Amino acid sequence: MGNSTFLPSIVAKEQLTSRNSLISGSVAATELAGPSLGGALVQLVGGAAAMLLDAVSYLASAALLRSLPRAEQPEPSVVASRRPGIREQIREGWQFVARHPVIRLCVAGATAVNIVYGGLMTLTPVFLVRTLDAPAAAVGALMATGGVGSVVGASLTPRLVARFGSGRALCWSAVIASAFALLLPLAESGWAMLVFALGSAGFYGGVVVTAIVTRTHRQTQTPPELLSRVMATARFVSWSTIPVGALAAGAAASTFGPRTALLLLALASVASPAILLAGPIRRMRDLA
Numbered sequence: 001m002g003n004s005t006f007l008p009s010i011v012a013k014e015q016l017t018s019r020n021s022l023i024s025g026s027v028a029a030t031e032l033a034g035p036s037l038g039g040a041l042v043q044l045v046g047g048a049a050a051m052l053l054d055a056v057s058y059l060a061s062a063a064l065l066r067s068l069p070r071a072e073q074p075e076p077s078v079v080a081s082r083r084p085g086i087r088e089q090i091r092e093g094w095q096f097v098a099r100h101p102v103i104r105l106c107v108a109g110a111t112a113v114n115i116v117y118g119g120l121m122t123l124t125p126v127f128l129v130r131t132l133d134a135p136a137a138a139v140g141a142l143m144a145t146g147g148v149g150s151v152v153g154a155s156l157t158p159r160l161v162a163r164f165g166s167g168r169a170l171c172w173s174a175v176i177a178s179a180f181a182l183l184l185p186l187a188e189s190g191w192a193m194l195v196f197a198l199g200s201a202g203f204y205g206g207v208v209v210t211a212i213v214t215r216t217h218r219q220t221q222t223p224p225e226l227l228s229r230v231m232a233t234a235r236f237v238s239w240s241t242i243p244v245g246a247l248a249a250g251a252a253a254s255t256f257g258p259r260t261a262l263l264l265l266a267l268a269s270v271a272s273p274a275i276l277l278a279g280p281i282r283r284m285r286d287l288a
Helices: 002-009 013-045 047-065 076-082 086-099 103-131 136-164 166-181 190-221 224-239 242-256 258-268 271-277
Strands: none
Touching: 002 013, 002 190, 002 224, 013 047, 013 136, 013 190, 086 103, 086 224, 103 136, 103 166, 103 190, 103 224, 103 242, 103 258, 103 271, 136 166, 136 190, 166 190, 166 258, 166 271, 190 224, 242 258
16 A cells, blocks of 8 residues: 555656556566465575575565655654544545545445455365366466466556546456456366466456556545545455455355356456446546
């Protein structure tokens, strides 16, 4: 959340979409390559040495963060005199999100899609191993397709926004993500597992586009003094449903089986575009 709040203070508004895309793309790329590189490092130098190198990487990250430009800050005495209590800050962030006609819908859509995301985190390995009988190497490759889709989605976001507008890019990416999610339960063993790969890449790619567009909108439309509270509210509300989705997917898989549970998740993904299209966003070329 800190980088989302800090970024608008050092980047012009017209560059926020491209910068947010770079951040999301780099996160997806590291999540995609990190486990593989970590495994290779453990094999090469051993577990203890790999953990030590991991700790050193955090120190290097801290040193790089110190090189970031500093945003202009008011005097500490002024900040202390104006800063409200924690309850007041939470209330202000919640009220701004709840009353904003676009941010409110975007947070609701993200909350709905994170239920599906939490369910997929739990259900995907079970479905691939028990239902499709995929070998270990194939399971890793198929799960990595979500990261590939995220990288592609992040790289395409600036072009999509420039060509179609942020409002249309948001709505269409949510619809496309839901459409690709419907491919997931159709996968079968053998070469038909590629259906799962296509659905996973398309779903996560669409979700990343929606995340970048909505994050950029919050950064540009929220007053600077409220940005950290609004970002915290949006993250808390939307991310709180991830464990709910995981629990629901696990219960559905135990009751109906992994494939039926995956189908239910795919159907649930329709809620996010339905929320976005139910409000004024569907008539907006650009969210601003």
